[in-house]
Amino acid sequence: MNIKEAKQEVINTVKAYLQKDSAGDYLIPAVRQRPVLLMGPPGIGKTQIMEQVARECEIGLVAYTITHHTRQSAVGLPFIEKEEFDGKEYSVTEYTVSEIIASIYHKMRDTGLSEGILFIDEINCVSETLAPTMLQFLQCKTFGNQAVPKGWIIVAAGNPPEYNKSVREFDMVTLDRVRRMDIEADYR
Numbered sequence: 001m002n003i004k005e006a007k008q009e010v011i012n013t014v015k016a017y018l019q020k021d022s023a024g025d026y027l028i029p030a031v032r033q034r035p036v037l038l039m040g041p042p043g044i045g046k047t048q049i050m051e052q053v054a055r056e057c058e059i060g061l062v063a064y065t066i067t068h069h070t071r072q073s074a075v076g077l078p079f080i081e082k083e084e085f086d087g088k089e090y091s092v093t094e095y096t097v098s099e100i101i102a103s104i105y106h107k108m109r110d111t112g113l114s115e116g117i118l119f120i121d122e123i124n125c126v127s128e129t130l131a132p133t134m135l136q137f138l139q140c141k142t143f144g145n146q147a148v149p150k151g152w153i154i155v156a157a158g159n160p161p162e163y164n165k166s167v168r169e170f171d172m173v174t175l176d177r178v179r180r181m182d183i184e185a186d187y188r
Contacts, residue, residue: 002186007049014057017153018115035138035154040183046157050119060107060116064100067122071129073099075144098143104152115151124158125166139177
């Protein structure tokens with residue numbers, strides 16, 4: 001598909017995922033909302049259509065190029081807490097809020113928009129240490145132990161391997177959990 005067709009598909013997906021019943025509950029619960037994965041050459045306009053979709057659907061947009069992040073900024077920083085199990089006290093690792101999740105809450109606070117798109121670019125070019133975190137993100141919609149807020153749809157983008165030597169191919173299990181759209185350059 002071309003970039004215009006991809007944009008319309010993302011709009012259709014956003015509208016479907018954000019539909020609510022008379023009680024105000026999402027018709028498609030977050031656990032059933034498959035992240036959208038846009039695959040296409042660099043410079044084709046994947047990020048620009050996310051801005052257009054958010055504007056046209058009147059929702060927020062938080063966009064990150066994930067290759068600029070470390071595991072700590074995606075998951076949060078560790079700290080030690082004391083917990084009791086079976087009457088004995090243990091030190092337990094907890095994490096601060098993910099920088100990415102915090103950005104969503106900042107966007108919600110600053111704009112008053114409770115729904116939006118979390119757009120993660122270059123998702124298939126992450127470092128080896130961040131790859132398991134991205135798999136968990138796509139499968140569970142979480143960064144570490146923090147979930148993406150309800151009403152926020154995940155859209156990710158990547159480049160095919162012929163355009164980037166650091167691309168990691170997604171396995172079939174991961175691809176089964178996303179809605180992949182292959183975008184081709186259309187010079188018409």
